[in-house]
Amino acid sequence: MALRGExxxxxxxxxxxxxxxxxxxxxxxxxxxxxxxxxxxxxxxALHDPGxxxxxxxxxxxxxxMEFPGGNIxxxxxCGTVNDLAVGGATPxxxxxxxxxxxxxxxxxxxxxxxxxxxxxxxxGVRIVTGDTKVVxxxxxxxxxxxxxxxxxxxxxxxxxxxxxxxGDVAIVNGVLGDHGATILAARGDLALSSAxxxxxxxxxxxxxxxxxxxxxxxAARDLTRGGLASALNEIAEEAGCGIVIDEDALPLxxxxxxxxxILGLDPLYLANEGRLVLFVPAxxxxxxxxxxxxxxxxxGAAIIGRAVADHAxxxxxRTAFGGTRIVDMLVGEQLxxxx
Amino acid sequence: MKFASEFRDPKLARxxxxxxxxxxxxxxxxxxxxxxxxxxxxxxxHSIFRYGLDKLIHEGVEFIHGPGCPVCVLPRARVDExxxxxxxxxxxxxxxxxxxxxxxxxxxxxxAKADGADxxxxxxPLDALELARRxxxxxxxxxxxxxxxxxxxxxxxxxxxxxxxxxxxxxxxxHITVPxxxxxxxxxxxxxxxxxxxxGHVSMVIGFHPYDFIAQDYGKPIVVxxxxxxxxLQSVLMVLTQIEAGQARVENQYGRVVPEHGNSxxxxxxxxxxxxxxxxxxxxxxxxDASGMRIRDAYRAYDAExxxxxxxxxxxxxxxxxxxxxxxxxMTGRIKPTQCPQFGKGCTPETALGALMVSSEGxxxxxxxxxxxxxxxx
Numbered sequence: 001m002a003l004r005g006e007x008x009x010x011x012x013x014x015x016x017x018x019x020x021x022x023x024x025x026x027x028x029x030x031x032x033x034x035x036x037x038x039x040x041x042x043x044x045x046a047l048h049d050p051g052x053x054x055x056x057x058x059x060x061x062x063x064x065x066m067e068f069p070g071g072n073i074x075x076x077x078x079c080g081t082v083n084d085l086a087v088g089g090a091t092p093x094x095x096x097x098x099x100x101x102x103x104x105x106x107x108x109x110x111x112x113x114x115x116x117x118x119x120x121x122x123x124x125g126v127r128i129v130t131g132d133t134k135v136v137x138x139x140x141x142x143x144x145x146x147x148x149x150x151x152x153x154x155x156x157x158x159x160x161x162x163x164x165x166x167x168g169d170v171a172i173v174n175g176v177l178g179d180h181g182a183t184i185l186a187a188r189g190d191l192a193l194s195s196a197x198x199x200x201x202x203x204x205x206x207x208x209x210x211x212x213x214x215x216x217x218x219x220a221a222r223d224l225t226r227g228g229l230a231s232a233l234n235e236i237a238e239e240a241g242c243g244i245v246i247d248e249d250a251l252p253l254x255x256x257x258x259x260x261x262x263i264l265g266l267d268p269l270y271l272a273n274e275g276r277l278v279l280f281v282p283a284x285x286x287x288x289x290x291x292x293x294x295x296x297x298x299x300x301g302a303a304i305i306g307r308a309v310a311d312h313a314x315x316x317x318x319r320t321a322f323g324g325t326r327i328v329d330m331l332v333g334e335q336l337x338x339x340x
Numbered sequence: 341m342k343f344a345s346e347f348r349d350p351k352l353a354r355x356x357x358x359x360x361x362x363x364x365x366x367x368x369x370x371x372x373x374x375x376x377x378x379x380x381x382x383x384x385x386h387s388i389f390r391y392g393l394d395k396l397i398h399e400g401v402e403f404i405h406g407p408g409c410p411v412c413v414l415p416r417a418r419v420d421e422x423x424x425x426x427x428x429x430x431x432x433x434x435x436x437x438x439x440x441x442x443x444x445x446x447x448x449x450x451x452a453k454a455d456g457a458d459x460x461x462x463x464x465p466l467d468a469l470e471l472a473r474r475x476x477x478x479x480x481x482x483x484x485x486x487x488x489x490x491x492x493x494x495x496x497x498x499x500x501x502x503x504x505x506x507x508x509x510x511x512x513x514x515h516i517t518v519p520x521x522x523x524x525x526x527x528x529x530x531x532x533x534x535x536x537x538x539x540g541h542v543s544m545v546i547g548f549h550p551y552d553f554i555a556q557d558y559g560k561p562i563v564v565x566x567x568x569x570x571x572x573l574q575s576v577l578m579v580l581t582q583i584e585a586g587q588a589r590v591e592n593q594y595g596r597v598v599p600e601h602g603n604s605x606x607x608x609x610x611x612x613x614x615x616x617x618x619x620x621x622x623x624x625x626x627x628x629d630a631s632g633m634r635i636r637d638a639y640r641a642y643d644a645e646x647x648x649x650x651x652x653x654x655x656x657x658x659x660x661x662x663x664x665x666x667x668x669x670x671m672t673g674r675i676k677p678t679q680c681p682q683f684g685k686g687c688t689p690e691t692a693l694g695a696l697m698v699s700s701e702g703x704x705x706x707x708x709x710x711x712x713x714x715x716x717x718x
Contacts (some may be wrong), residue, residue: 264463265438265700322350322569324392326710332689333450336437336461 013135369400
């Protein structure tokens with residue numbers, strides 16, 4: 001234990017012994033990257049498959065508070081990047097993790113975040129193979145910012161893209177919507193709301209593998225992060241050049257989340273999720289994909305929510321519980337709670 | 341929300357829609373000669389579009405979307421004053437989220453925040469009070485905005501600040517009242533409304549007697565309504581029933597929440613802290629007598645207008661509305677949002693010019709967001 005004190009100081013970003021101690025004690029001892037060169041050197045049997053392609057993605061993670069019911073920023077950083085690979089049909093293999101740490105951050109908090117990352121990575125079947133650490137002055141960032149990049153391999157037989165969605169395809173989500181967004185709202189503590197909701201944050205690589213085995217001709221998937229289901233469906237409708245119709249009655253929503261949205265004037269369809277995706281499959285494979293999802297814990301609440309249609313190209317519409325219809329549009333900016 | 345599901349029961353809704361259709365036929369309402377019913381409150385407008393009621397209801401019933409969105413009706417001059425306050429280096433400016441995007445003459449609060457102003461979104465004026473306690477070397481200003489629904493909570497915050505002797509807290513008061521703009525609309529010679537649906541939340545505070553003049557002096561029915569779809573449908577049916585019988589009364593559909601005389605604690609707090617301004621400016625409607633509240637002299641120390649020498653304390657600022665905005669005509673039912681020359685062209689939620697496109701609860705924004713415009717065009 002060479003780290004002194006309880007908090008990160010600017011010395012830990014200075015490139016000297018203190019920085020080496022921080023990196024070794026907090027990061028490399030836990031992540032155990034293969035070798036300590038300036039680059040990771042990688043090999044996988046999946047790359048031998050003729051026609052296989054690499055998938056490469058990157059994402060920055062900032063969240064207040066850093067720890068919340070159901071997860072922390074480290075779990076988000078692993079799951080978010082694994083999911084970005086998985087929804088493209090890739091098998092996630094390797095991740096990088098870059099940390100920007102605010103001076104004064106407690107070592108104990110960092111250790112919890114890093115332990116969570118290691119645990120999630122192992123469960124998701126990926127390795128954290130390289131990384132970076134910077135320390136910035138107090139106030140220059142909010143706690144810890146993490147950027148993770150990921151590499152996966154897409155088998156030759158798979159080709160998923162939003163533009164492949166066709167009229168008649170069925171849309172499936174893997175569980176209740178909006179839990180993550182609602183959890184973060186409640187956890188910020190400035191709403192006098194108490195809630196038992198936990199973030200839905202989860203890595204979806206195994207779920208996608210199961211769904212794609214059951215529905216090999218699946219067209220496209222999107223994870224439902226910022227902007228929620230509504231934004232993802234709008235993107236798909238636009239890319240595919242077809243319309244999408246969803247049924248209000250079929251949407252899996254938790255009563256607590258609906259209630260919180262009612263109070264704040266928010267729409268759960270736009271709330272962020274960190275362990276939810278929407279998958280479009282040909283109609284004749286929908287039941288098989290649904291059953292495969294429901295068999296896994298991260299797909300327990302899976303449901304068919306609608307389908308792609310030939311008319312109103314580029315638009316998402318919802319059949320309300322009354323039989324009325326309304327457009328589900330993209331948001332202009334962030335959802336803002338209303339006055340009354 | 342299990343208590344709400346029964347008010348969203350499709351079977352009950354269908355029965356109400358059928359009854360409305362029969363009543364509308366009985367009074368001879370048609371697409372060409374519709375009954376115009378104004379829902380005053382933006383929350384009602386939102387529900388109508390969210391549940392697609394505008395498309396499900398008999399074609400002889402036309403909803404006219406009233407001025408009841410406090411964010412929409414805030415004039416540009418007042419937004420400019422908010423930004424001036426927020427940009428003072430000593431000020432932490434606190435506001436409800438949906439006021440962040442309202443455009444002033446040069447920018448909105450969200451743009452001012454990006455430019456460096458210390459603007460914080462809060463969910464209650466009590467959060468602003470807490471910020472004042474934690475930042476004794478800063479001036480915390482709360483942007484008091486809203487109808488009778490939010491006025492009491494601001495009043496309670498001011499009373500609490502006075503009890504604590506908190507010297508660094510003040511309120512930029514833009515609280516407005518519902519009955520006066522309705523009277524202004526009824527006095528408009530071009531007004532073409534046959535009945536009103538009143539905001540249930542407002543009546544929860546003030547009761548329903550403040551609307552007596554609508555029935556007694558102007559001979560129009562008004563039904564105070566809840567916000568669930570079947571609340572709205574039942575209220576439409578109650579308005580039509582009055583019209584058929586040639587009656588004009590104030591009725592209370594929202595009995596599960598609205599007491600006849602309102603909430604006496606809230607009313608006492610309002611009366612203790614505020615008095616009526618002689619007149620207040622509304623975006624799209626102009627000056628309306630006695631339609632706004634100001635902080636009484638006894639609480640002068642908590643009035644941001646007095647403290648910083650801004651707003652009505654130094655005289656009303658003339659900031660003209662954007663040219664070509666037809667918000668006033670939309671609100672009086674003379675034209676539909678889609679008939680405004682700016683709708684969807686110069687004026688969209690991204691580039692809102694007028695009051696009714698500004699907030700998500702404005703009529704034009706609801707038309708745009710829920711596709712009233714785009715699906716109607718097909």
